[in-house]
Amino acid sequence: MNQQAEPFLKEPVDAAEFAQVHVSRPHESAHLHVSGRATYTDDIPLLAGTLHAALGLAEKAHAKIVSIAFDKVRATPGVVAVFTAEDIPGVNDCGPIVHDDPVLADGVVQYAGQPMFIVVATSHEAARLAARRAEVVYEELPAVLTAQQARAAQQYVVPPMKLARGDSGAKIARAAHHVAGEMTLGGQEQFYLEGQIAYAAPKDDDGMHVWCSTQHPSEMQHLVAHMLGVPSHNVLVECRRMGGGFGGKESQSGLFACCAALAAWKLLCPVKLRPDRDDDMMITGKRHDFHYTYEAGYSDDGLIEGVAVDMTSRCGFSADLSGPVMTRAVCHFDNAYWLPDVSIAGFCGKTNTQSNTAFRGFGGPQGAFAIEYIIDDVARNLGLDPLEVRRRNLYGKTHNNVTPYGQTVEDNVIHELIDELAASSDYRARREAVRAFNARNAVLKKGIALTPVKFGIAFNVTHFNQAGALVHIYTDGSVLVNHGGTEMGQGLNTKVAQVVAHELGVSFARVRVTATDTSKVANTSATAASTGSDLNGKAAQDAAHQLRARLAAFAAERYGAGSVSAADVRFANDTVVAGDAVVPFDEVVAKAYLARVQLWSDGFYATPKLHWDQAKLQGRPFFYYAYGAAVSEVVIDTLTGEMRVLRADALHDVGASLNPAIDVGQVEGAFVQGMGWLTTEELWWKPDGKLMTHAPSTYKIPTVNDMPADFRVQLFKNRNAEESIHRSKAVGEPPLLLPFSVFFAIRDAVAAVSDYKTNPPLNAPATAEEILKAVRAVRGGAVARVASTASTASESAAGTPHEAV
Known part of the structure; x- marks a missing residue:
């Protein structure tokens, strides 16, 4: 041998x-x-004979399509073909759950920006130019644009849902103090570095190869197969990497994959579809914005005894993933807090806007934001440090540890984590320093806040796990x-x-x-x-x-x-x-x-141990929880509304990290993305339903200049109590809730204008305009001074929250 x-x-x-x-x-x-x-999808070397596609977009929010003339489109140099819904051989649908999302509008357009037809040309520029030359005659229909309008019209994409434990109305009525109000929380554009893109090439025997920037290749395979009317094994979907995908490429990449595949199928040649950034933003859905009304009853030391919240989301024209998003919002309203008697109602408003979709956190941030806002009100009403009120309401280790949806919190480390962060960030001394600064300065005001995170990990549809x-x-x-x-x-x-x-x-x-x-x-x-x-x-x-x-x-x-x-x-x-x-x-x-x-x-x-009853909103939807907390200190200019984050300290639980360097990067990225959502990223539609913030020039994501001047991120030393992969924990979504601390630090700074005697009417995103509006309301006495008034049985029996404090 x-x-x-x-x-x-x-x-x-x-x-x-x-x-x-x-x-x-x-x-x-x-x-x-x-x-x-x-190599990203746009970098794949083009196959011989490749053509380029562009989408023709609706200009009306809600209208019948009376006619479309394509003469000028076809006359444009380089144009090869135009396809409409009539050319689809299979099913004209790309909805992930409910089949209410056409690939191409057929007879009716339901939002400004909805694709109506595909233009295929020899170049990207020719196709895009030609797509804008179609002559469309519309018969306009009434349009519903906001969550509040949808709620008033009782217009929903999925049935309303409600989760309740105990008798919140009675507890609120008997509580020593109550607070009530309403607020809005804006949506957020995905704004990945790489936008939506698909490249399709026909193969022999009715096969189709689709390269697609997608988070869900199997879903793309099924959608393309159904649209073409072929078995799934005829379709191959491939994705090497994406230049970002925060949820918007989970379901909504389907429209682009289907359009590219349809053109390739019809023309028997490769077709590439890469919309420009403004077309992408006009077509695709965002993070759901929410409107809330709430009321809570609480004790002299800030313990919440009963709380009710009503959440309505703007879902857009189709269901997409809005039902699961609202389910997660409902299940995350508690965040890190024991709520003995609680009522949570969720309404998914159908609107004539882009169909909103998955976005990092998937409704969890929207649900948790509401309870943090309530606790912030309670603390200010009682003249207490919000951190103390938060601590008093946290889930217990061995008692007061069952969520409203019935899952026992078995791995709770939030107490130790908050204690460690409060000490390492020198929270108490800095809070005193902030108060002292505000006493000396009339124009600039500082604020500081520490907020916790408890985030459930698993798909809330069991079989996806x-x-x-x-x-x-x-x-x-x-x-x-x-x-x-x-x-x-x-x-x-x-x-x-x-x-x-x-x-x-x-x-x-x-x-x-x-x-x-x-x-x-x-x-x-x-x-x-x-x-x-x-x-x-x-x-x-x-x-x-x-x-x-x-x-x-x-x-x-x-x-x-x-x-x-x-x-x-x-x-x-x-x-x-x-x-x-x-x-x-x-x-x-x-x-x-x-x-x-x-x-x-x-x-x-x-994933083991999971079970969920969607009808009852009860079960164990999550395998485990990830925890975290952050302290943020900000300064605002009360004359202009401008804001800066001076320092941010984050401590986050990723269990026994598989790769600490990558996990720290994920926490940093999530913090900045969440901070942008809550401070600068404002979506705005004209009264006619056209989205106006559809380009980098009109939509402000955070830049290097917006980063906290002092940014400290640490991983909490822990091992997952569940047998996850090497006892690690997920890190993608949970840290997006950490910048709640930025928003509530801003609210703290605005409250300083009235010597902390009012709860500022601050909505998110807290843009300079919104901050200035809140400052003027506080300074001008437009907001009642904080006062914990006793609840009355008649008010609680009415079943609706009281007017804003």
């Missing part, structure tokens, strides 16, 4: 010292991102992984590669993750709900574990000389240890291949 093929002897490898998880390492594509070599993966080991010892999740910059592929490397005891460099592909792992769930690493990491771990078991059995027999069992074989440092034999991993693999050992495996994972 070849001497080099024999195992060499050395000291046994200590596998405990070898770890590829719980360590910081760069994003697996970072070198490609910074060098410009990362599953994932599959494939792992291949090649004879040279390299490893290829494919899973059903999608990479949108969040580091999912990096974490999955780490998990596989750790399981096989090999270095990270040996592992490569390939593009998400519906022909490799079928029937996948969306990469959403912060479950990407939880689900796909576990599925890949399962596949790698099976391979390790096969290799261990082979190594025990081949190198163990009959004295080593498979259970004793260890994998670490790119070697396999069987007794005294330490063999390079690639050598073991090569010999295993010659021995006909299977060197590939599939893995699967389904």
